[in-house]
Amino acid sequence: MRRPLASVLTLGCKLNLADSEEVARGLQGCGYRVTTSLCEADAYVINTCAVTHVADRKSRKLVRSVRRLAPGARVVVTGCFPRAAGEAAAADLGADLVAGTSDQDKARIVSFLAEPGIEPVPSEATAAAGTHIARAFIKAQEGCNDVCAFCIVPRTRGRERSRTVERVAEEVRRATAGGAREAVITGTQLGAWGRDFDPPQTPAALIAGLLEATDVPRIRFSSLQPQDITPELLALWRDPRLMPHFHLALQAGSDATLAAMRRRYTAAEFVRAAERIRAAVDGVAITTDVIAGFPGETEAQFAETLALCEAVGFARIHAFPYSLRSRTAAALMPGHLPAEVVKERTARLLALGDDLWARFRESQAGTLRPVLWEAPRSGPGGARHAFGHTDNYLPVYAEDAGLDGRVTQGQLGPVYHDGVWGSVPGEAI
Numbered sequence: 001m002r003r004p005l006a007s008v009l010t011l012g013c014k015l016n017l018a019d020s021e022e023v024a025r026g027l028q029g030c031g032y033r034v035t036t037s038l039c040e041a042d043a044y045v046i047n048t049c050a051v052t053h054v055a056d057r058k059s060r061k062l063v064r065s066v067r068r069l070a071p072g073a074r075v076v077v078t079g080c081f082p083r084a085a086g087e088a089a090a091a092d093l094g095a096d097l098v099a100g101t102s103d104q105d106k107a108r109i110v111s112f113l114a115e116p117g118i119e120p121v122p123s124e125a126t127a128a129a130g131t132h133i134a135r136a137f138i139k140a141q142e143g144c145n146d147v148c149a150f151c152i153v154p155r156t157r158g159r160e161r162s163r164t165v166e167r168v169a170e171e172v173r174r175a176t177a178g179g180a181r182e183a184v185i186t187g188t189q190l191g192a193w194g195r196d197f198d199p200p201q202t203p204a205a206l207i208a209g210l211l212e213a214t215d216v217p218r219i220r221f222s223s224l225q226p227q228d229i230t231p232e233l234l235a236l237w238r239d240p241r242l243m244p245h246f247h248l249a250l251q252a253g254s255d256a257t258l259a260a261m262r263r264r265y266t267a268a269e270f271v272r273a274a275e276r277i278r279a280a281v282d283g284v285a286i287t288t289d290v291i292a293g294f295p296g297e298t299e300a301q302f303a304e305t306l307a308l309c310e311a312v313g314f315a316r317i318h319a320f321p322y323s324l325r326s327r328t329a330a331a332l333m334p335g336h337l338p339a340e341v342v343k344e345r346t347a348r349l350l351a352l353g354d355d356l357w358a359r360f361r362e363s364q365a366g367t368l369r370p371v372l373w374e375a376p377r378s379g380p381g382g383a384r385h386a387f388g389h390t391d392n393y394l395p396v397y398a399e400d401a402g403l404d405g406r407v408t409q410g411q412l413g414p415v416y417h418d419g420v421w422g423s424v425p426g427e428a429i
Contacts, residue, residue, distance in 0.1 A: 048080060293341060
């Protein structure tokens, strides 16, 4: 009997990737072949994003595209878009099922798409479900209680909910059994992990538990905030299995703007957190998110943000123009800036980010770092190369030598495409 094909399409954050991989495993377990390509399929799961109006528009466009591509297929829409726009909006676009992001919702998606008469696949054969075989995205936490003024996510993901160390470790072991060499631990507000337990726990307990309960070679802990960077947490990075890469969300470098955003730190506290990281972790890369053009932001305040970014020396900046989201505090604030001002500040922020990214890549030339080789990827001109990430999250291209899924020492060379060119020692760069 022909096994049906499901296309699992993901927009947005690493947490969405983790959710999609869980759904993919479930679909494979009940007999589906799974792809992440937009192609003709028997069923679609569209995991959406609504963090900005651009993400909202992309989500709507993708649902419409799928419905036009395969009018007879079953279409499930999940993720943040239905929670932000309303389930009726997703249904009007052509969804046959609209689901949330909880474990119960994921089970409902799989049950809805299960086809009678298809022979289930044994669980051990589905351990590598999803497409990120070398790097598995594992959800440890979701939801946020902080309610930053600009953010719709507390409304789309709900209150903070943490998975136990045992549950997260089980997911990591499953991924390792399927061939994953790196576990990327994700959450909506990962620094809040354990706050909802009785008694409360901290992310350090989660990391220590994973180091003890799993043997995955590489653990990458996703986004944190300055107040999460404690001596207890940083001490764990003495273990080489923890990757020297911290994504530390800034959003703004002006105290006035941070206060208006309802962030829980000052610019000076952010700088001190970055300094503590650099003092504790050799070869570390620090990346960040920054919003340009928040309501009421003056030119002088924006200049403070640029100056802080330069001073910290981020490896990479993810820059976003402020996006008005209904049902957020910022939507009701005075001082919304003209679109051309927001656009111009975003361009300046992007230019600084490009400059810092180039500097970071150039600083790595001539160094030897461990690289996890993933699926081959095309470079300029369409040539296919081996592709992977260093421990400090630098993309590396090399001559394709069947490296997929291996961790090797990589000799890093000149800037190439969106990363650097490299080689396995013994090969010429």
